Structure formats: structure tokens, C-alpha cells
Amino acid sequence: MVHLLGAENVSVSFATRTILDSVSLGLNEGDRIGMVGRNGDGKSTLMRLLSQRSTPDDGRVTKRGDVNVGYLDQQDVLNGDLPVGVAIVGEAAEHEWASNPRIREIMEGLVGDVDWHATVSSLSGGQRRRVALAKLLIEPHDVIMLDEPTNHLDVEGVAWLARHLKTRWRPNEGAFLVITHDRWFLDEVCTRTWEVHDGVVDPFDGGYAAYVLARAERNRTAAVVEGKRQQLVKKELAWLRRGAPARTAKPKFRIEAANELIADVPEPRDAVALNKMATARLGKDVLDLEHVSYTPPPRPTDGAGGPGPLFDNITLRLAPGERLGLVGVNGAGKTTLLRLLNGEIQPTVGKVKRGKTVQTAMLTQEVRELDDVLDLRVVEVIQRERQVFNIGGREVSASQLVEQLGFSKEKQWTPVRDLSGGERRRLQLLRLLVGEPNVLMLDEPTNDLDTDTLAAVEDVLDGWPGTLVVVSHDRYLLERVTDHQMALLGDGKLRGLPGGVDQYLELREASLAGKSSQASASGGAAETAPGTVHSEADKRQAKKDLNRIERQLGKLGQQEDKLKEQMHTAGAKADVDFSGLAELNRKLQEIAEEKEGLELEWLEVSEILE
Template identity: 30%
Template sequence: MNYVSAENLTKSYGLKVLFQDITFHVNEGDKIAIVAKNGSGKSTLLKILMGKEIADSGNVVINKDIQVVLFDQEIDFEGNLNVEEFMMTLDSPPILAVKNYHHALHTENPDDMEKALAEMEIHKAWDLENEMRQILSQLKITDLEAKMKTLSGGQIKRVALAKLLLETRAEHRHTLLIMDEPTNHLDVDMVEWLENYLSKAMVTLLLVTHDRYFLDAVCDTIWEMEDRNLYVHNGSYATYLENKMIREDNLNSTIDKANNLYRKELEWMRRQPKARTTKSKSRIDSFYETEKVAKTDTRKQNLELDFEMKRLGKKILELKNINKSFGEKLLIKDFSYQFQRGEKVGIIGKNGAGKSTLLNIIQGFEPYDKGEIETGETIKFGYFSQKGLQYKEDERVIDFIKEIGENFPLANGRTISASQFLRLFLFDDQTQYSPISKLSGGEKRRLHLMYVLYQNPNFLIFDEPTNDLDLPTLTVLENFLLNFQGSLIIVSHDRYFMDRIVDHILAFEGDGIIKDFVGNFSEYREKKSQESGKNQPEVRQESIKNEIPSASVSTEKPVANKRKLSFKEQRELEMIDKELPVLEKERNEILEKLNNETDYGKISVYSAELERISGKMEEMEMRWLELQD
């Protein structure tokens, strides 16, 4: 079944053409990831499909029988609603059936109850509330009475994500689910749960994400938006990179041939005959076409800066028995660590565990309760925080960078200009002279990153640097950090990024305990899985850091061996298989009684029993899936 067809779609903002004459189709069951540099038009394309933007030209046809649902970066909500009320604002038949059922429970009108029960059955809405609570619980939202206005930005986004997943589940007609960076503000456990949920769900998906493990696990097709075009790649992220390299090699070969022809034709053009015959006019037209190809700029700036970093002394940074609490909550307990020159440390842990607090303590932004910190005299911190960029409203990109200095120092006394440094981070000349206020959210994040690096620090501290960064920028950043000779601390939920960069993990494990682990992120997760004896989601067995050339990144994941069930788990699985049919029978008997009952008191009793049995069935079904997996 075809969901969406677009023919010759073009969209511009002023002089900037985002995409031109692109054609694509979305069919039922497709799971598509969109990859592009920030500012290339990813979000604009999604808004066109939602009807929130209009293309300059071309046609978009959306099947009248499907529903298009968007998970956006900007969340609209009424602040005085609590979480449960916000979730129930969905305008779908199953949700309305649940609302009518609750209303009927508080009235004494048998006709209302009879109608509500019929709606619940028609829309299969009995398990919807339990599913809502389970989804919220997986996303670490447990207080359903909390007002939306009291939640943090990350919590609001997680509630909105839960609402979207419930809406997709609640609608029984065909749905196209559009998601713009759904993994931002989720910790690793949440990301892996969502990854598992979407990979198994029978859903048609259009996704923008920078999380390459998530992309590989969920999607089977990649749309690449580059140079105003859209290229379709079937397969993994590694396949996309291979296809992209082949395309660029072919283009470069075409350009080389065009250059040779261009030089020959240029001599002829300089001797342009005054008498323009039809033949000469045709040759002139061909010359301009050849010139256009010959002058195509395919140079890809690789970030290989041999820069002159300020020398690190023998003493880098040492923490001795650091303790920190907020009220009764203990975040850091007797933590000691000595950072080494060139060490790349990843800090992981659940949201609110104290990761950002530790970064602030290290830099002297926040006091600690007790302990001691010794910082080397030569240390120059470069801090990329989650707070975002501070700038004047009308300030241009190039002027903002030049406030630090006109040039960036390289080794052997060489320098590059601020403009050249900006180009290395994918800011073209036109963007450099644009006001910062006109940049997209991702471009502002990229500029913030550049601003930190341009100050030439020798100790980098990155707090969630990958949020809202596009994949091309992430590749540039990864290549920079792999060659960085100073010390590095990264807090990130991006598993691929951490696996490629870090060689050491500091893990916040709760109750103030920070565990020191030598290895990358996936190796730490595997170790924890073995220690706990639980069957964790698939882990990446090998560090990819030393296996990935900058031009081609392999994301093939080893197949995890399926752990055999213990005797106790096998018995539990057998008991579930026996008990579920019994509960199903009881549920059907109660439904039959409800359909034939007119006494309001008995209806209330039966309804309560039905909710209890449905909840128990839901728990057993989820446990059955866990054991099967």
C-alpha cells in the first residue's frame, strides 16, 4: 500500500535552495532514516509532509486512508494538565472510548454504561490504559499526577514521546510515524527500549536521528539529502557510506573528464567566430554545460589539524575522595581519580545521577562537600555544555568566531584563518556571513562546538555533544577527537560515538558510587550484563575506534549469542503458557456478563474485575516476551 508519493519537490528560503526536484515514495512497512547536514532541509521536508509547510513547486500526495503523526523537537502542551490528562488529550476513537467508560462509571445511567462498554469492545481499548502506564514507566515517568509545567525539558519530551507511541497504538487505521531526533534526552536504557519497541512494531516510520546504532537497529532504508538532491540507499549505515563513496568517486571521474574537455573548448571559445552558425551555437551551449560540471566543487574538508595545543605539564587533574550531596540525595561518594595526558574518558549513568555535577565540580563551577582537587597549572579547559550558545541577536557567524582571534595556530608556526576553520566544520561562505539567529538549531550546536575548539584548549569536557548534531558533523568531530593529544571527558548517551572515541569509562551506578572501567561503552555494558546475569539488549562486542577509516565507517554488529533459560525461567514460561488461556477465558466470561447486565452495581463490580484481569494479562504477556527474547 502506498502511503506518500512526492514528485519534483522544490523548497527554498530566500536565495538558499534546500532541495530541488526530488521524487520519493513511502510504502506501508517502510522504516526510513533521513541523513543530511544540518540546514539541508530535513525538518522542512517533514513539515511539508505534515502540511505545516508548503513546497515551492512539485506535488505531494498522501493516501487519504492513512494518518500522519509527527514527533517534533518543539512540544505544545497545556501547563496545568497533569501527565495522565495530557496523555488522554489524544483525539482517537480508543482514547475517547476510555474517556466515555470512565465517565459512565461515575454516572448512574445504564444506557451510558452500555454504550461505553460497546465502544470499549469495538475499539479494543481495555488494555490501553495499562499500556500507557507501561510506556511511561519505561521512559522513567512515574508520577502521573505531576503538572506538565513542573516537568523538565527532557521529561516533557519523554511524555510527548509516550503520547505519540500510544497514539500509534491506539489508532487502528494505517499510520505514518514521523520522528525528529527521538533519542535526545533519553538515557541508554530508554534508547535501547525504544529501539527494541520500534524494530518490532508493525509501523511505517520516517526518522531523523544521529544515533547510528539506533538507525541500524530500526531502519532498513536511508535517504541522503545532499547538494539539493535526495539519494536512496537500501541497507545499513555502512552500506550508505559505501554507496556515497562510490557516487563521489564517479562524480570526481566525471569532473576530471569535463575539465580536460573544458580546457580544449575554452581555447575554441576564445577564438569565438563572429558568424554564429547553428553548429557553433550548439557547441557554445555544450561548452557552458561542460563548464558547469568542471567547476563543481566536490572537495570534502577533512579535519586533520596539526594544531599547536598548549603544553600539558606533568600534573593534569587529580580528584581525591570527593563527596557531593543535594539534600538527602548522595551523588558522589569518596570518588578519587587521576587523569592522564591523552586519556579519553567517557562518563555514563542515568539522568539525574550526577554526571553534569561532576563536570561542574572539576571546573570549579560548583562546590563539593569534602575532598580535594589538584589541577595542573598548564590546564586550559574547553567546555561544551548543554546550555547552548550565548550570542548577540544580529551578530554574524564569522564575527562571533573572530572575537576569539583572527587566526587559529597550527604546528610549525603556521596558522589558518577563522573562515578556513569554519569551513572545516562545514560552514560555507554564505552561512559564515549570515546572522547567528538565522541558523537552524543543529547549526547553532555546531557553531557552539567550533567556538569551544577554536579557543585551543588542552583539556576538553563535552556534556552531551551529539544532541542535535548531524551525522556529517559527528564524523568531523570524531576524527578531530581521535587525533586530539590533550585530555578528554565526554558525557554522552550516543553509544556509537562513545565506542569510537573513549578508552575508559567512569560509570555512575547509584548511591554515589562511580565505577572505574578500562574499555569502551559496549565492553562495559557486556561486563555489567555478565555480572547481573540478565539478558541485556544486544551489545557491541568490539571497539570500533581503531577499525574505522575516516572515509568509511563500518557499523556491522556482531550477533549476540542467545542465553539459554534457567530451570526457574523455563518453569515460569510454562506456567505463563498455562495461565494465559485461563485468564483469557475469565475475561471473555466477564465481557459476556457486562453485555447482558443492566444492574449498575453489578456493572461496576464486573468492570473492576475486568480491569484487574486485563492488567494481569498484560504483565504476563510482557514477561512472556522478555523470556522469549
């Protein structure tokens, strides 16, 4: 392999702490490397050194003379006064770059929905991130270094970036180094992993799953006494082995070794026990959105509203102990849906039914909830709630609980105002959990958290008995902590995803392809043709179809009412059959999905009669 660049005995210290201690490593052609480690352990520092954006205290960084390195920083480095088009392609005429299919594909994948003439400063944080990424990717770099590129990207954007990096070069050409907490992304694009910790860098073959196994094996072989951390690694490894079909169909670690290592690891969640506790805490009624429509109010600045209704006649019923993941395009209303469930806003049409015993808590994307405790120390924030907590049937002290989410004994006594963004995020979640809500809603909970902390958060959620609703672009997290997913596609509807995130991406691809073909077809004749003309025979068939669909919907409604009555009766018994309740709830969800499909068909058929 051809050597591209590397570090020789580099060391970096900040104040009295050594971040990197005599580290030597290199990138060769064909390398696809993911970098992991705790926040603050030196990942970004090492990337800046290798990209020659900074210099080490000792040692040196070498680079082959003709190697071109592209680097995406976490910071916003674009000139805010430039129009988007100029920021990406400079002063190049459109025909100069539009004739290149690779550049067109990057533009469509990252900035197809961004106003080409808008100034960079007027864009949202996510849009600016995508513009910066597009600018980097259209340039002919030999090595690409990306520091948290998935931040501000939705599920679809992350999947696009993974496809691009996998196909950008031939297998033995080019190289990239990426820092990200998105574990699905690491597994999808990386063939090697660097773990940065305690001033050193440990290399591992394979992506994230292989790294988890290798790290657990390394700890066992070296007889490292890391009881709590070891158990988390093993538990996550057990999840990886039992995870989504897309992962188990192409395992990236040795199954035999994994089986031996995790033979004594229980299932991540005892679903029956958790359902029993959830029903005891919540009763049979949790939160229902019934035929809800919602249109955002006019903006106070100019009196203008949004583009129209965010939700159009949606129904959602949350059961005790249900674990729901929500995905969707930016602006489709994911956060708004959580706010409706949380009672912060009211629907324009329809109603929200709330069980009598429901206590909700919501983790927002901001951390303003900690403003009132900035002068307290971490452990004091939790001790204000209680001294002892029950987590997954075990009693733990406030100090133990804080340590479980990654705050060392020393860090527990740090004032909240001195915490990093990721540490505040952890404390924010922990503070919500100790308030003992029975419905927990998490809005992009992975922001600012490293992979080890995410594993710790997931471990806490495994033993949490309540209803959970998670909005996230992190598909690994969604598959890990939720049992089923639903999607907001930007058309006002809420759709079930029996096929998980992969099904969502397929729906989005089909939707975009349909819009593209409609736009192409409307390029000429659409301006004069008012629409498709349907024959009388088409209309007669449409009436028959409408009658059929309405009869089917009526039958499904009766089945739905019968199932709800059965669940009510079963839940009222002294000896509740929780497995039976779970089966009834599964049938109820299937009916809801079938109804949704019929309602969509009804709309399509009714257009013929207009």
C-alpha cells in the first residue's frame, strides 16, 4: 500500500494534561478509518495534526508531497456573506461544473433543497453544514478528514454520505478518516477503527461492531479490572449480535468468539417484566392523538404562517411500555409531535387524550433546562431529587447513578456551568429520569455524546419501565432502544415502518423519484393541460373502489373497538396476562397500519371523481 501521510512520535499537552503521548500512525491508500473515544480524549486534536492545521509539541507529521487533504472542521468556516452557489463552486460558470456527474450527484444529495442564491448566513445550522460538506466533496482530494460530519444530517443525509464515501474511490485508492458518534455510519463505511484514549491510539480491524468485540477481548486477555465498563461493552456486543436483520445478515465480527464472550449476558431488555411495571405505573391509558391536524400559528414578525398544516388527520395511540422511534425529513414536524404529546401545544383539529396517571418528561435539543442549577455540582443536582433510586429493580445511590452515566467520582463535584456540551446533555437526561416520569420523550438525544456514553445511556434506558418516544437521526440508537419505528414524510401523514429505517429510506427514495418524474413531465405540456382526464368507465370503477374501501375501513374500525375492549378487560384483572396484552397491542398496531394504507388508497381513488 502507498503511504499518504502519518505522525511520528507526536505529543500534545494542554496545561497539565497530556492529550497525545508519543503517538505514531499513518494513512495509506485504501484506508477507511473511523476514530472513536471519549469526548476530550484527543480525537479532534489528532485529526487537526494529521491535516496539518496545527503542530504537535513534540514529534512530526509527514505527508507525501503531492497528496491533497480535504478537512471538515466541527466549526462553521464558510464566509457568511457569500451566496450558497459561490460558497460551493466559487465563480465557476454553471456549465463548468454541471457537466460533471459526480458534482451533480453531490449537489443533489446534499444541497438540492437549499436556495442557491441565499447568503450562507441566512441558512440554518444544518444547511450550512451540508453546504460546507458539499464544497469539500466536490474537490478532488486524495485524503478526506471529517470531524463529526453526521451532525445536523438527518437519516437520509447520513445514508447518502455513507454511499458516497463507499463509492468515491476504487477500493485501493484514496483514504478517509472520520470522527463520529454515529455507530451505524462507522459500521457502514469503515474497515479500520482507531480508539483514542489515555494519550494513546489503539488500532482495530473492522468497523464499530468488530471494534466492540476486539475491545472486550483485549480487556479480558489483559485481565483489566473494569467491571462496570466491561459489562456495558459486553451488553452492547450482545445487542449487536441480536440486532437488526441488515446487520446480522452481514456480520463483521467472529460469531464464535462473540458467542463465547456473551454466553452469560441476558437480553438487553426483559420485555414482559418491563411491560408489567409500565402497566402498573401507567394504567391502561397513556397518550392518544385522535384525528389530529395541526397548522403552526403565524410568525409574530411578519404575520406569515408556515407552508401549511404539519399534520393532517393523524392518529397515534401509545401503549404502556411502548418504545417508539420517530424518523422524518427536516421540517416534517417531529419535534412538534413531541410537543403535542407533552401538552406544550394544542392541535388545531382533533384531540389529545391523556391518561390520569401520565407524567411526561421531554429531553429537548437545547440545554436551557439546566440554567437554574448552573452553580450546583453534578451530584448535588441529582441529590436534590432523591438519595436512592431504583433502576431496573436495583437500588443505586445518586453517586452511583451519576457514575453510571460517565461522571467519574472527581467529575461529580464539578459545577454544572463548567461542564462540556456532552456532559450537560448527559446530566440533562439523568435529571429527567430521576424525576420518575412514566412517559419519556427524547429529541435527538445523541447530540454531543460519544460512543461510550451512548452505550451507558442505552443501558439506563434498558431498565427504564415506561413509555418511550425517541426522535433521532441515529438509526443505531433507534434500533437499539425502540421496538418499532414510524415516519413523518413531510406530507402531513404518520406512517408505520414494519421494515424499520431501511423502509423509510425506500419510501423517501420512491417519493423523490415520483416528484422528479412529475417535474419532468410538467416541463412543457403541464402549463396548458389542467390535469389528467378520466373516462366515465374510470369514474364508475372509482365509485366501486370507494365503496369497497369504506366497507373495509368500517370492518377494521369494529375490529379495533373489539381489541380495545379486550385490552381494557384484560388490564382490569388482578392477575394481568402481560404477554396476552402485548399480543393484543400488536394486532391493534397492525390494524392501524392497514387502515392507514386504505385511507391513502381512498384519497388516490377520490381524486378520480373530482
